[in-house]
Amino acid sequence: MTVPDLTPDAIHDMVRPEESLWPRIIKWGVTVGIIVPLIWSVVGLEISIGRMLATPGQVWSLLTGMFPPDFDDWPRLMSKLLESLYVAWIGTLIGAAFSFPAGFMAATNIAPRWVAIPTRGILSGIRAFPELVLAIIFIVPFGLGPFTGALAIGLHSIGTLGKLSSEVIEGVDEGPVEAIGASGGNLFMKMRFGIVPQAMPNIVAYWLYRFEINVRASAVLGIVGAGGIGAEIVGRLRFRGDWPKAGAALLLTIGAVLVIDAISASVRRRIITGQPSRTVISKWMTAITGSHRDPRFEIENA
Amino acid sequence: MTALAEPDLEVRPPEPRRSRDFVGPVVVFTILLGFAGISGPAGPVWGAIVGALVFGLFWWIRLTRSIADAVVLVIGGAVGYSLFNLALAARDTGVTTAVGAQAALGVAVFGLAAGWVMYRNSPGLTPIPILLSGAAYGGGAYVVLLTAVALGLLDKIRDGEQQELTVALFVAVSIASGVIGATANISFWSKLPSSFAVGFTFIISVLAWNEIGFSIVEVFTQMSRITEILDDFLPPDFVWIKSPGQPPTFNMGKALLETFQIAIVGATIGCTLAAPLSFYASRPTSPNRAVYWLAKSFLNVIRTIPDLFWAVLFATAVGFGKPFAGALAMIMFSTAIMGKLLSETVDAINLGPLEAARAAGATNNQTIMKAAFPQIAPNFVAYALYVFELNIRASVVIGFVGAGGIGRLLDERRQFFQWDQVMAIVIVIFTAVIVIEAISIYVRRKLV
Numbered sequence: 001m002t003v004p005d006l007t008p009d010a011i012h013d014m015v016r017p018e019e020s021l022w023p024r025i026i027k028w029g030v031t032v033g034i035i036v037p038l039i040w041s042v043v044g045l046e047i048s049i050g051r052m053l054a055t056p057g058q059v060w061s062l063l064t065g066m067f068p069p070d071f072d073d074w075p076r077l078m079s080k081l082l083e084s085l086y087v088a089w090i091g092t093l094i095g096a097a098f099s100f101p102a103g104f105m106a107a108t109n110i111a112p113r114w115v116a117i118p119t120r121g122i123l124s125g126i127r128a129f130p131e132l133v134l135a136i137i138f139i140v141p142f143g144l145g146p147f148t149g150a151l152a153i154g155l156h157s158i159g160t161l162g163k164l165s166s167e168v169i170e171g172v173d174e175g176p177v178e179a180i181g182a183s184g185g186n187l188f189m190k191m192r193f194g195i196v197p198q199a200m201p202n203i204v205a206y207w208l209y210r211f212e213i214n215v216r217a218s219a220v221l222g223i224v225g226a227g228g229i230g231a232e233i234v235g236r237l238r239f240r241g242d243w244p245k246a247g248a249a250l251l252l253t254i255g256a257v258l259v260i261d262a263i264s265a266s267v268r269r270r271i272i273t274g275q276p277s278r279t280v281i282s283k284w285m286t287a288i289t290g291s292h293r294d295p296r297f298e299i300e301n302a
Numbered sequence: 303m304t305a306l307a308e309p310d311l312e313v314r315p316p317e318p319r320r321s322r323d324f325v326g327p328v329v330v331f332t333i334l335l336g337f338a339g340i341s342g343p344a345g346p347v348w349g350a351i352v353g354a355l356v357f358g359l360f361w362w363i364r365l366t367r368s369i370a371d372a373v374v375l376v377i378g379g380a381v382g383y384s385l386f387n388l389a390l391a392a393r394d395t396g397v398t399t400a401v402g403a404q405a406a407l408g409v410a411v412f413g414l415a416a417g418w419v420m421y422r423n424s425p426g427l428t429p430i431p432i433l434l435s436g437a438a439y440g441g442g443a444y445v446v447l448l449t450a451v452a453l454g455l456l457d458k459i460r461d462g463e464q465q466e467l468t469v470a471l472f473v474a475v476s477i478a479s480g481v482i483g484a485t486a487n488i489s490f491w492s493k494l495p496s497s498f499a500v501g502f503t504f505i506i507s508v509l510a511w512n513e514i515g516f517s518i519v520e521v522f523t524q525m526s527r528i529t530e531i532l533d534d535f536l537p538p539d540f541v542w543i544k545s546p547g548q549p550p551t552f553n554m555g556k557a558l559l560e561t562f563q564i565a566i567v568g569a570t571i572g573c574t575l576a577a578p579l580s581f582y583a584s585r586p587t588s589p590n591r592a593v594y595w596l597a598k599s600f601l602n603v604i605r606t607i608p609d610l611f612w613a614v615l616f617a618t619a620v621g622f623g624k625p626f627a628g629a630l631a632m633i634m635f636s637t638a639i640m641g642k643l644l645s646e647t648v649d650a651i652n653l654g655p656l657e658a659a660r661a662a663g664a665t666n667n668q669t670i671m672k673a674a675f676p677q678i679a680p681n682f683v684a685y686a687l688y689v690f691e692l693n694i695r696a697s698v699v700i701g702f703v704g705a706g707g708i709g710r711l712l713d714e715r716r717q718f719f720q721w722d723q724v725m726a727i728v729i730v731i732f733t734a735v736i737v738i739e740a741i742s743i744y745v746r747r748k749l750v
């Protein structure tokens with residue numbers, strides 16, 4: 001085996017391998033591919049330097065107009081906010097109830113292909129309609145009100161939750177399912193004892209996650225008259241020019257969303273990891289109820 | 303090899319109690335309650351019977367064997383259910399929320415008695431579960447009452463002619479509330495968190511169901527006249543777009559293009575802004591604690607505001623009907639989503655290269671550029687495509703609040719009740735979203 005001569009002179013004489021041109025071409029191509037549409041859009045939207053410079057001032061005047069917020073009719077705002085939460089909750093319930101079977105039907109490891117492929121198509125078709133568009137369509141038969149909003153959110157949630165559930169179901173360990181099949185279990189038994197125990201925590205976590213998203217969506221639906229706090233904010237900003245009250249509604253919404261996100265995130269963590277969450281709330285819960293360890297009633301895995 | 307100690311096969315450890323062992327007692331308890339209810343009168347006597355039956359249930363599951371507990375339960379039942387019946391009997395305008403709450407309070411009194419018995423016999427509990435038990439019985443009664451009203455059962459009593467229904471209904475409601483409460487009592491030993499979760503979900507659902515007037519019957523009624531409804535929507539009217547003399551806002555092609563432009567500007571600028579923000583909002587790459595908290599809470603707060611609220615805020619600020627407002631809204635929306643996705647990815651990066659860069663004397667920004675960013679670059683591209691896809695979906699609707707794009711067209715047509723034209727726009731939106739999603743998924747699969 002020969003040792004390469006690595007004296008400085010020898011290194012200097014070595015031919016450097018030629019760099020490929022392709023990475024550079026791709027890099028510049030991508031850059032141009034981003035910049036050109038951006039410029040086209042900026043021109044198309046009539047965004048000028050003057051407008052951009054004026055924006056911070058305009059936003060500032062909006063902020064000073066909205067704050068301090070005016071909480072005078074907070075009972076009405078609270079009831080509207082509650083209505084939004086109810087709409088989101090019922091929407092999530094509808095989504096969870098229908099997406100659960102749909103998830104199984106769309107999973108290729110449990111459903112035959114001729115069922116799974118059409119189900120997937122239907123689910124992604126549902127997903128392509130934004131909630132707001134669904135709400136507009138539903139207003140025709142069901143009229144204005146939170147009922148319509150709940151239906152719209154529910155239908156959209158079936159699409160998204162169905163897809164997520166089917167992905168969870170496809171990701172389960174096939175071993176238990178096969179074992180149940182080998183010991184004579186039918187399709188239902190495979191699902192109930194092979195898949196559900198593995199997939200359920202993730203699916204329930206997705207339900208909660210969807211509830212978080214639905215809260216935001218239902219806060220918006222009031223714009224088309226489908227119930228909730230959206231009408232308060234948009235109506236006051238757009239049609240009545242009542243900025244301080246709109247600010248109050250906006251602040252209430254943000255607060256509610258933050259609180260719900262925090263609670264839901266801690267519950268999801270608890271469900272996924274199976275460990276008690278170390279949040280303040282759960283500590284309080286233990287402090288309040290005490291930890292009961294009566295040997296007569298020690299249950300499951302005691 | 304030394305022999306292992308032989309397990310003693312004669313003495314088996316006692317079987318642990320499982321929650322399914324409680325099913326039998328609860329079923330028998332319910333049936334007995336039903337029989338007692340059919341034959342017995344409403345009021346204190348009925349309450350005493352309920353109390354005695356709950357004691358029987360507690361006896362069966364070996365919670366208590368003391369006469370004092372039996373007395374407490376019987377008296378508690380008599381007092382609680384007579385309050386319950388008093389509240390319901392005093393009503394004159396049907397069961398309002400207030401009457402329901404009064405009635406539920408009566409049952410809650412019995413729940414307190416049951417909770418006290420449970421507390422007395424379970425070492426290790428604080429007194430708080432007594433209150434929780436009261437809440438379970440009372441809440442159960444309230445929910446059952448609301449359900450009965452929602453199903454239209456309780457309205458019938460008002461007529462006067464159907465007085466014989468009264469006793470049976472009272473009994474049915476109290477049976478249901480008793481079962482809910484007793485199940486809650488049992489659950490305190492078996493599965494505290496899950497029973498809370500189930501109870502909470504159930505109560506909230508019934509409340510919400512009642513509050514927004516959800517009705518399955520209505521859904522089916524409307525579905526049965528689907529042909530009439532479809533008459534409004536079909537056939538989709540694409541023609542009006544081409545008709546001459548329309549104002550330029552009615553041009554669907556232009557509106558769709560505007561939507562795409564808004565999405566492009568929003569996604570590009572939003573993702574560019576989000577990149578430095580998410581490095582600052584992530585512990586390993588943040589220069590100091592103050593910047594970390596500032597960036598993180600900024601991202602958290604802008605994430606709570608839905609896309610349409612951004613649109614209406616910016617439209618108010620820069621003027622309604624201008625697509626510029628939509629672009630600004632989409633920038634904020636993209637920043638929020640990208641910031642969340644990216645900062646979570648940055649949290650999980652390999653810290654080795656960062657340490658090496660710092661050891662070689664790199665500043666924080668150099669570390670981010672040379673050691674952190676290359677690790678997440680593929681994720682960044684994939685997220686950017688995803689954000690673009692979301693932007694298309696969102697910018698379709700922001701026109702509703704006066705921020706440009708095809709949504710404005712949809713809103714206009716809707717306000718004129720031109721449902722066939724609405725249908726045409728919906729079909730266009732649907733196609734655009736499906737196509738963009740397919741392209742985005744294809745590219746992401748190629749990249750990652």
